[in-house]
Amino acid sequence: MPHEAPLLEVDDVACWFDVSPPFLNRVIEGKQRKVLKAVDGVSFSVPRGKTLSIVGESGCGKSTIARLLVGMHKPMRGSVRFGAGASGPLRVQMIFQDPYSSLNPRWRVGDIIAEPIRTLRLRATLAEVDARVAELLQLVGLSPGDADRYPHAFSGGQRQRISIARALATEAEFLVCDEPTSALDVSVQAQVLNLMRDLQKELGLTYVFISHNLSVVRHMSDRVAVMYLGRIVEEADADTLFANPRHPYTKLLLDTIPDLEAPNRDRHPLAGEVPSPIDPPRGCAFNPRCSLAFDQCRREQPELIGGENGGNVACFAL
Numbered sequence: 151m152p153h154e155a156p157l158l159e160v161d162d163v164a165c166w167f168d169v170s171p172p173f174l175n176r177v178i179e180g181k182q183r184k185v186l187k188a189v190d191g192v193s194f195s196v197p198r199g200k201t202l203s204i205v206g207e208s209g210c211g212k213s214t215i216a217r218l219l220v221g222m223h224k225p226m227r228g229s230v231r232f233g234a235g236a237s238g239p240l241r242v243q244m245i246f247q248d249p250y251s252s253l254n255p256r257w258r259v260g261d262i263i264a265e266p267i268r269t270l271r272l273r274a275t276l277a278e279v280d281a282r283v284a285e286l287l288q289l290v291g292l293s294p295g296d297a298d299r300y301p302h303a304f305s306g307g308q309r310q311r312i313s314i315a316r317a318l319a320t321e322a323e324f325l326v327c328d329e330p331t332s333a334l335d336v337s338v339q340a341q342v343l344n345l346m347r348d349l350q351k352e353l354g355l356t357y358v359f360i361s362h363n364l365s366v367v368r369h370m371s372d373r374v375a376v377m378y379l380g381r382i383v384e385e386a387d388a389d390t391l392f393a394n395p396r397h398p399y400t401k402l403l404l405d406t407i408p409d410l411e412a413p414n415r416d417r418h419p420l421a422g423e424v425p426s427p428i429d430p431p432r433g434c435a436f437n438p439r440c441s442l443a444f445d446q447c448r449r450e451q452p453e454l455i456g457g458e459n460g461g462n463v464a465c466f467a468l
């Protein structure tokens with residue numbers, strides 16, 4: 151079978167922010183500026199119809215990657231390349247974490263979903279636009295009559311369904327989902343995740359799914375990349391990563407997931423905090439929190455290296 155080119159290919163991408171206090175712009179030369187390396191040398195690819203999840207604690211650079219993918223940030227190094235869509239250029243949309251602030255409260259839901267259809271001229275007549283809006287509402291588990299209501303009339307889970315309908319209204323084939331269920335009640339999270347999985351199968355969608363919560367991504371992902379302080383420290387097929395995590399940070403992250411089969415087992419809370427990306431530790435950024443760290447880890451930064459299980463890991467201690 152010919153090897154299909156990935157739908158998304160990210161190669162050695164870096165995104166740094168100048169976080170010098172404003173007055174430094176005038177009085178201090180460039181070399182003394184403070185630079186925050188939010189993403190620093192990240193590479194991954196996503197095949198068509200698959201899900202890559204990016205996980206890690208707050209501040210690791212996950213949202214910055216999401217913004218790089220949809221063009222809200224420009225990489226200062228490296229490249230983000232998309233393959234072709236089914237009919238013309240690939241359309242990429244983002245689903246945001248907060249379904250309360252991402253929908254215009256003054257617009258009826260029907261208009262929110264119709265807007266991209268009209269702007270992109272995807273339907274010719276008003277009646278066709280209305281029919282498409284009704285179809286999209288049903289696709290996400292709402293009813294066509296919901297088109298006449300305003301966002302405030304809906305729960306958080308329903309609003310996230312509306313956001314998904316709006317994204318699909320563009321005929322997007324690639325969705326970047328930044329913590330799409332983190333603002334929702336736990337009982338509603340599973341419903342929205344199931345909807346996203348069903349839509350993926352039905353429409354052949356490709357996802358980059360961002361979360362700080364490994365248990366959320368477990369059943370969503372084909373592949374998982376674990377980020378720490380702007381870099382990927384481990385990347386593998388989801389089943390492999392959950393069954394046999396290799397990087398000490400991945401192991402710690404997995405240890406924080408509640409085990410439904412052994413709810414009374416002692417869990418180890420993640421000790422310590424992610425260091426500041428403005429002044430990261432020398433060597434492996436995880437070394438101050440790592441029980442396996444030795445001299446080399448405090449001096450050199452480990453590269454992501456492929457292993458026999460098809461995964462990649464960046465650790466000197468393995």
Ligand SMILES: Nc1ncnc2c1ncn2[C@@H]1O[C@H](COP(=O)(O)OP(=O)(O)OP(=O)(O)O)[C@@H](O)[C@H]1O
Binds near residue numbers: 167187
């Ligand atoms: N526009 C910006 N200007 C300056 N610093 C930024 C900017 N955007 C992000 N950062 C910093 O970059 C680092 C990575 O942020 P990012 O939001 O990508 O992390 P994250 O893993 O998504 O965390 P969270 O889950 O809290 O959103 C953080 O230290 C953050 O403060």
